[in-house]
Amino acid sequence: MTGYRRHIFICTNKREPDDPRGSCSKLGSESLHACFKQEAKRLNLKGLVRANKAGCLDYCAQGPTVVVYPEGIWYRVTSEADVKEIMDRHILQGQVVQRLLLPDQSPPPLLSPLKA
16 A cells, blocks of 8 residues: 545544634534544545544634645535535545635645546
8 A cells, every 4th residue: 555545634622611712522523533434434445545533623613624635625524414525526526515615715626536
């Protein structure tokens, strides 16, 4: 194996309940991480895609934050349906999921599909 084609980092940072910056973990990012892993397995992407927990990505106030590399696309993900859409459209088809982008994102005009 020479490395993953796509790497998905899911913020699972935990903060005190009264922290004004929020906490992705408090908003369900642990279960979203599990869902990304399940989808990668279901889609038979072992060795091609890796879904990892990440510490603070500095966007906890936006809600559960996910970044996909190598493109560096940042998403706000709040449901399993969002996870499945990212896996299908971004990971497999190479299409940015515009509605889930964090504000002020400038996605590349073209991504390459994972599987042709």
